[in-house]
Amino acid sequence: MSSFTSFLMSSWKLSMIANRRISSLTSRNMCLHTPLTVMLDPLPAMTQLLDRFASYRIMNKLQNSLRDRGICSPPYLEINTSDQVEIRKAVEKKQLNYPLICKTRVAHGSRSHEVSVVMSQFVLMLLCTPLNSWSICVWIPGPPCVLQSFVNHGAVLHKVFVVGEAHFTVERPSLKNFPLGPCDRKTIFFNSHEVSKPESCSHLTALDDNTPRLPPPSGDVMVALVKELRAELGMALFGVDTIVNIHTRTLTIIDINIFPGYEGVPQFFSSLLSHIESVLKHRGTVPPPREPSPLPVPPICSRRSGF
Numbered sequence: 137m138s139s140f141t142s143f144l145m146s147s148w149k150l151s152m153i154a155n156r157r158i159s160s161l162t163s164r165n166m167c168l169h170t171p172l173t174v175m176l177d178p179l180p181a182m183t184q185l186l187d188r189f190a191s192y193r194i195m196n197k198l199q200n201s202l203r204d205r206g207i208c209s210p211p212y213l214e215i216n217t218s219d220q221v222e223i224r225k226a227v228e229k230k231q232l233n234y235p236l237i238c239k240t241r242v243a244h245g246s247r248s249h250e251v252s253v254v255m256s257q258f259v260l261m262l263l264c265t266p267l268n269s270w271s272i273c274v275w276i277p278g279p280p281c282v283l284q285s286f287v288n289h290g291a292v293l294h295k296v297f298v299v300g301e302a303h304f305t306v307e308r309p310s311l312k313n314f315p316l317g318p319c320d321r322k323t324i325f326f327n328s329h330e331v332s333k334p335e336s337c338s339h340l341t342a343l344d345d346n347t348p349r350l351p352p353p354s355g356d357v358m359v360a361l362v363k364e365l366r367a368e369l370g371m372a373l374f375g376v377d378t379i380v381n382i383h384t385r386t387l388t389i390i391d392i393n394i395f396p397g398y399e400g401v402p403q404f405f406s407s408l409l410s411h412i413e414s415v416l417k418h419r420g421t422v423p424p425p426r427e428p429s430p431l432p433v434p435p436i437c438s439r440r441s442g443f
């Protein structure tokens with residue numbers, strides 16, 4: 137790793153540590169100094185979703201409690217190293233399936249939506265070689281990042297927008313199906329906002345006409361997912377991105393977002409007002425939301441500890 141990259145990594149780690157301290161101090165201070173201030177969502181709960189390592193652990197934990205409802209999240213690995221042998225071993229041990237989708241550890245911000253789909257072990261290695269210190273200039277995700285098994289889902293994303301007790305599901309374009317298993321296709325690089333915004337129109341989302349369309353996920357399953365996630369996160373304003381596996385029909389969680397855009401939800405403003413009214417009405421009568429609990433640490437591909 138170049139000294140420049142180390143410098144970036146150290147700054148980022150420091151800023152993450154500082155952010156955590158600031159966010160916990162800020163929320164405490166705000167409540168102490170302005171007792172009339174009502175926090176709609178606790179800052180520590182929001183801060184954890186800036187880090188995909190944390191949000192993927194939550195998704196992984198959730199699938200244990202929701203497996204009976206046919207909900208899961210794809211297997212993934214936290215990557216903290218450029219050591220190719222170590223990464224290859226970890227991918228094999230965790231039984232991740234190619235293609236693999238690679239996302240930055242930091243989940244929000246302009247550099248956080250550069251994603252790649254890696255088709256084979258060989259290309260995966262290239263991504264993680266010193267080449268990547270150079271490729272940081274074009275923002276190809278490299279360590280720290282997550283590798284997640286790609287799930288074929290017929291190019292439809294079901295975005296769930298949560299506002300307190302209410303939630304709304306909108307369909308968005310998404311990545312098309314790819315052949316399962318390693319193959320010698322080139323790695324695909326894209327920005328998530330080019331494929332999954334309402335107006336997105338990309339060759340990466342274009343399906344053959346004869347690809348069957350799956351029915352949308354059942355309302356009951358969505359209710360169960362949102363209920364569990366609200367309790368787990370201790371939050372009321374967030375988004376969860378889901379897809380339906382075309383082979384198993386399982387509802388699959390791929391991402392959780394802090395206070396998303398709610399685009400395509402005309403009821404957002406009225407729902408937010410109802411939520412605020414409800415929060416004010418029950419103020420002091422309900423226990424404060426849970427602090428984020430320490431999560432079990434999954435296999436990490438690293439010789440260093442995280443931050």
Ligand SMILES: Nc1ncnc2c1ncn2[C@@H]1O[C@H](COP(=O)(O)OP(=O)(O)OP(=O)(O)O)[C@@H](O)[C@H]1O
Binds near residue numbers: 237239286289
């Ligand atoms: N495991 C997966 N299997 C198949 N497709 C996936 C998977 N993960 C992500 N995708 C595709 O990649 C897109 C971007 O992924 P993701 O939502 O994790 O990125 P993001 O940058 O956090 O996006 P957003 O800004 O919407 O939060 C998804 O909308 C979906 O099309």
Ligand SMILES: O=P(O)(O)O[C@H]1[C@H](OP(=O)(O)O)[C@@H](OP(=O)(O)O)[C@@H](O)[C@@H](O)[C@@H]1OP(=O)(O)O
Binds near residue numbers: 243245248333397
């Ligand atoms: O608000 P911004 O433009 O910054 O973008 C946010 C975007 O909201 P938008 O819909 O208003 O664009 C969200 O999209 P939807 O889930 O709602 O589709 C989601 O992608 C966030 O990750 C983005 O936050 P960022 O990572 O950039 O901080």
Ligand SMILES: [Mg+2]
Binds near residue numbers: 391
């Ligand atoms: Mg996201």
